[in-house]
Amino acid sequence: MKSRIRFLFIFVVIFYLLVFIGWIIANKKFINRKEYVSNEELFFEKHIKNDACTKTIYGEPLRAGNNLIRINFYCDKNRSSKNILSLNIFQNKNVASVIEEICRINNFKLEDNFKCYFEGKIINNFKQEVISGKTIDCLSPNIKISDIYKDEIK
Amino acid sequence: MKLNNLIKIILVTILLLLSFLLRYKNFSQVPVAGTSVDEYSYSYVGLSLFKDHYPVGVSGIDGYKNNEQRYVNSDDLLHIAVSGPFVFNYPWFDHPPLLGLITGGYSYLKGTRNFEDVQLHIIRQPMIILGTFGVLLVFLFGYINFGYIPAIIAMTVYGTAPLSVVGSRMVQGENGMIIPYLFSLIFISLYFKNKKNTWLILAACMAGIAILFKLSGIAAVLSLIGLIFLSNSKNKREKILDIFTLIIISFLFLSLFFIYGYYFDWEVFKNILFSNSNRFYGIGANSIFNLITQTKLTGGINIIDAWVLIGWICVFLNLNIKKYKQIFLIIPLISYLVIYIFFGSYSYGWYTFPFLPFLAINIGYQFNKILRKKNMVIGLLMGLIIIGSGISSIVNIDKFQDYSKMWRIGLPVLIIGTLIFNYTKLDKNKISKYFLIFLFLIGIILNIIFLKNFNADTWYAKIW
Numbered sequence: 272m273k274s275r276i277r278f279l280f281i282f283v284v285i286f287y288l289l290v291f292i293g294w295i296i297a298n299k300k301f302i303n304r305k306e307y308v309s310n311e312e313l314f315f316e317k318h319i320k321n322d323a324c325t326k327t328i329y330g331e332p333l334r335a336g337n338n339l340i341r342i343n344f345y346c347d348k349n350r351s352s353k354n355i356l357s358l359n360i361f362q363n364k365n366v367a368s369v370i371e372e373i374c375r376i377n378n379f380k381l382e383d384n385f386k387c388y389f390e391g392k393i394i395n396n397f398k399q400e401v402i403s404g405k406t407i408d409c410l411s412p413n414i415k416i417s418d419i420y421k422d423e424i425k
Numbered sequence: 426m427k428l429n430n431l432i433k434i435i436l437v438t439i440l441l442l443l444s445f446l447l448r449y450k451n452f453s454q455v456p457v458a459g460t461s462v463d464e465y466s467y468s469y470v471g472l473s474l475f476k477d478h479y480p481v482g483v484s485g486i487d488g489y490k491n492n493e494q495r496y497v498n499s500d501d502l503l504h505i506a507v508s509g510p511f512v513f514n515y516p517w518f519d520h521p522p523l524l525g526l527i528t529g530g531y532s533y534l535k536g537t538r539n540f541e542d543v544q545l546h547i548i549r550q551p552m553i554i555l556g557t558f559g560v561l562l563v564f565l566f567g568y569i570n571f572g573y574i575p576a577i578i579a580m581t582v583y584g585t586a587p588l589s590v591v592g593s594r595m596v597q598g599e600n601g602m603i604i605p606y607l608f609s610l611i612f613i614s615l616y617f618k619n620k621k622n623t624w625l626i627l628a629a630c631m632a633g634i635a636i637l638f639k640l641s642g643i644a645a646v647l648s649l650i651g652l653i654f655l656s657n658s659k660n661k662r663e664k665i666l667d668i669f670t671l672i673i674i675s676f677l678f679l680s681l682f683f684i685y686g687y688y689f690d691w692e693v694f695k696n697i698l699f700s701n702s703n704r705f706y707g708i709g710a711n712s713i714f715n716l717i718t719q720t721k722l723t724g725g726i727n728i729i730d731a732w733v734l735i736g737w738i739c740v741f742l743n744l745n746i747k748k749y750k751q752i753f754l755i756i757p758l759i760s761y762l763v764i765y766i767f768f769g770s771y772s773y774g775w776y777t778f779p780f781l782p783f784l785a786i787n788i789g790y791q792f793n794k795i796l797r798k799k800n801m802v803i804g805l806l807m808g809l810i811i812i813g814s815g816i817s818s819i820v821n822i823d824k825f826q827d828y829s830k831m832w833r834i835g836l837p838v839l840i841i842g843t844l845i846f847n848y849t850k851l852d853k854n855k856i857s858k859y860f861l862i863f864l865f866l867i868g869i870i871l872n873i874i875f876l877k878n879f880n881a882d883t884w885y886a887k888i889w
Contacts, residue, residue: 279670314540315497326504330509
C-alpha cells in the first residue's frame, strides 16, 4: 500500500512538472494569447479564376433574418450565378465589400467589362452602402439589364 | 508456430484488411460533406493550434467573447450544403482538443495552412486508421476475455457493420474516444489476469486520454471502477486502492483540459463548461427506445443496420449469464449508457458510436453460445432479421417484388421447419451449426455489398 501511494505521489509530481515546463515553453515561444485576434491568413487563401458563373452559394443564410443581400452574376443568356449573402459578416456594408466577398467565395476575379447594378440602377460609386434585402446584378457585356428584368417591365 | 495459430493470425489479418478497405472505400464521399460541421470544426481547432497556437473553431454556444461570422468555403460547402456563414469562436472550448490536434495536425503536415483548404479527403484519413485500429482492439478485448471464436465474430461484425464502418469515417470525438476506451479495458483485463500494477496504470492513463477526446470519455473511468469493484478479488482494501489509483491518474489527464482552459481564457472556459451543462436535452425521454430501435448516422439520417438491434438483443440475453465474465460484456456498455443519458444533448447519431464496439462484443459472445448449443430458433430469427434488412438496404422494394414469392413461401417453411426440428431435438447436429454459420456469413456479405455500393449518388438518392 505504502509503495503504491509513493508511486502515485511521484507520478503526480512528474506529471505536473512536465505540464509546468510545457507552460513555460508555451509562454516564451508562442504568441501573446491575451491579445490574440483572428487573421485573414488563418481563414482563407486566394484562388483566382475568371468565370463568375461556375458556382452559386447554397441556400439562404439561416441566422441573417432580413439582413442579407442578393448578388447575381449573368455571364450570358443561359449562364448565371445567383447568391444570397448574410450582411452580418461585413464591417463595411458597401458594394465593393460584397462583390469582393462573393468573388472570394466563388473563386473568381470579376472581369473589368462587367457592369454592376444596384436595384436596377448602374453603380458608379462602389463605396455606396448596400441596403438589406436588396439586389446587386453584375452583367457581362453580352447582357442588358432590360433582359433580366423584362418580365417585371412587361 | 503451430499451423492452427498461423491460420488464426492470417484470419485476423484478412479481417483487418477487409475492415480497412470497407472504411477506405468512398470515405471522402460518404457521409457527404456538410453532414456535420463538427468534422471541420475539430480540424479548424487543431489547425489553428498548430498555425497560430490558439484554438479557433466553429461553435455558436453561448458564453464566448469573440464571435465572428465568416464564409469559409472548405470542401466547397457553401455551394453544396451549408447556407450562411459559420460562427467562429475563440478561444474554442466546446470539447477537449485532442481529436482536433490529430486531424488538424495531420492536415497541417499535409500542407494545409488555412481553414478554407481543410478537406474531408485529408481530415478523414486519420479516422480510417483509428477506425481500423478499433476493430483490432475489439478482437483483442474479446480474445483476452472470451477466447478466439467470440473475438473473431465480434471483430467481423464491428469491422463490416454499415453503421460502424460509415460512422467511423467521421471526425467526431466519439470515434477518437473509442480507441483509448478499448485500450483501457484491454489493460484492466490483463491486470485482472496477472495482477501487475503496470497494467492498472496503463488502463488509468488510457481512460484519462479518452476524456481528452471528449468529456463523455469519463465513461471509461466509470467502466474501470465498475470492473474493479465487481472483480474476483476478495481483498476489499486492494480494490479501494486500485480505484483510488485509477481516479488519481485518470483525473490528472482531465486536469490537462482545465489547465488548457486556464492558459487561454479561464472566464470563457468556465462559461462554456456551464453552457455545455445546460444544453438542450434533445435525446428526450424516449432515449433508450430510440437507442435500440434507431440507427442514426447524423441528426436525421439513418442507415439500415440490423446489427445494432441484434447487438441489443444479445445484451439482454447476456444479462442472464451468471458468470464473472458477464461484467466485461455489460459494465462498459452500462457505463457509457449512464453518461449518454446524463449528458443528453442533441439526438445525433455519433453520440451512439461508442456503444457499437461493445454491442459487437456482446454479439460475438452470444453467437458463439448459440453455435455451441446449436440453438437453431434464436439463431435463425436473428439471421433473418440481419439478412432481411441487409437485402432491403441493397435491393429496393420494387425490385424485390421479383423475389417476393420465394420470400413469402420460403420464410414460413424455414421458420416452421426449424421449430419442428427444435422441438424434436433433431437440430442438435453439425449441419445446424454450419447452417447458422452460413446465415452469419450471408449477413456479412450483404454488409460488404451495401458498403461497396454506398457512395454520394446513393446517399443523395436515399436508397438505403
